[in-house]
Amino acid sequence: MTSIEADPTVPVIRITREFRATPAQLLRAHTDPELFARWVGPDGMHTRIDHWDARTGGSYRYVSVGGNDEYAFRGCFHDIRADRIVQTFTYEAEPDGVALETLWFEDLGTGRTRLRAQSLLDTFEGRDAWLRSGMDTGVNDGYTKLERLLSHGAL
Amino acid sequence: MTSIEADPTVPVIRITREFRATPAQLLRAHTDPELFARWVGPDGMHTRIDHWDARTGGSYRYVSVGGNDEYAFRGCFHDIRADRIVQTFTYEAEPDGVALETLWFEDLGTGRTRLRAQSLLDTFEGRDAWLRSGMDTGVNDGYTKLERLLSHGAL
Numbered sequence: 001m002t003s004i005e006a007d008p009t010v011p012v013i014r015i016t017r018e019f020r021a022t023p024a025q026l027l028r029a030h031t032d033p034e035l036f037a038r039w040v041g042p043d044g045m046h047t048r049i050d051h052w053d054a055r056t057g058g059s060y061r062y063v064s065v066g067g068n069d070e071y072a073f074r075g076c077f078h079d080i081r082a083d084r085i086v087q088t089f090t091y092e093a094e095p096d097g098v099a100l101e102t103l104w105f106e107d108l109g110t111g112r113t114r115l116r117a118q119s120l121l122d123t124f125e126g127r128d129a130w131l132r133s134g135m136d137t138g139v140n141d142g143y144t145k146l147e148r149l150l151s152h153g154a155l
Numbered sequence: 156m157t158s159i160e161a162d163p164t165v166p167v168i169r170i171t172r173e174f175r176a177t178p179a180q181l182l183r184a185h186t187d188p189e190l191f192a193r194w195v196g197p198d199g200m201h202t203r204i205d206h207w208d209a210r211t212g213g214s215y216r217y218v219s220v221g222g223n224d225e226y227a228f229r230g231c232f233h234d235i236r237a238d239r240i241v242q243t244f245t246y247e248a249e250p251d252g253v254a255l256e257t258l259w260f261e262d263l264g265t266g267r268t269r270l271r272a273q274s275l276l277d278t279f280e281g282r283d284a285w286l287r288s289g290m291d292t293g294v295n296d297g298y299t300k301l302e303r304l305l306s307h308g309a310l
Binding site for chain 1: 164165166167206208211212213214229230231232233234241243245250253255257273275277278279
């Protein structure tokens with residue numbers, strides 16, 4: 001249901017998934033910290049929001065917690081619009097690695113929206129290491145949780 | 156004196172220039188808004204700082220003014236360290252284009268520092284259009300002004 005693809009010509013990961021949601025609901029799912037914390041990341045982990053200022057020019061930091069393990073992520077919001085978010089993303093244990101992420105919310109009508117997400121890195125090695133890290137589990141689990149929130153009317 | 160190169164394998168522009176300066180001076184030149192406005196951009200233009208919060212998680216907006224022409228640029232600061240700045244960059248007339256910029260200040264000893272700057276875009280077309288836009292004039296003029304400020308003890 002979720003497509004995760006490596007671009008052959010540029011160091012980009014592309015993720016596509018359709019949701020039974022409006023663009024406004026998907027925007028809220030990515031900008032409201034309490035909603036975001038309820039779906040992001042793999043099953044078995046929970047998310048603690050450390051800092052969250054989801055507006056153009058703002059920034060964020062959150063921590064994924066599972067048992068004794070903590071994984072912190074942070075970045076800044078370059079642009080937040082009704083149909084698009086552009087933000088930076090760093091896993092703090094590898095502070096020199098920075099991805100530029102773009103999310104598009106494409107209204108398909110009849111209450112469905114296509115989420116397209118793109119992560120741009122500056123090397124193919126960095127991109128491929130990220131793909132091999134098990135990110136697909138987190139992405140798939142997260143979107144399944146988001147779908148559940150949507151179907152329960154939480155957004 | 157300034158090297159401006161297109162990477163053959165990733166959509167990156169790399170700029171390299173050595174300055175008679177310390178890393179701390181180059182950091183200041185890129186983070187102090189009054190200093191930044193005094194050197195950035197081509198000769199014959201001046202720079203108006205509209206918003207400036209040069210810290211990790213902050214953001215900026217400035218306008219290059221020449222006669223009746225105004226060119227606005229904005230972005231967010233992903234990371235500001237003693238030897239590295241990571242920030243986003245958009246020319247507002249083309250709001251969908253976003254570059255992820257990294258600047259490194261490499262201490263060469265004997266009072267010299269190598270500035271390496273990298274602009275990462277998500278397509279080769281976008282990268283090449285930016286290279287053809289005359290950006291080299293702005294880069295070269297700007298760094299010459301920065302060198303003059305350094306030699307006059309302004310930093």
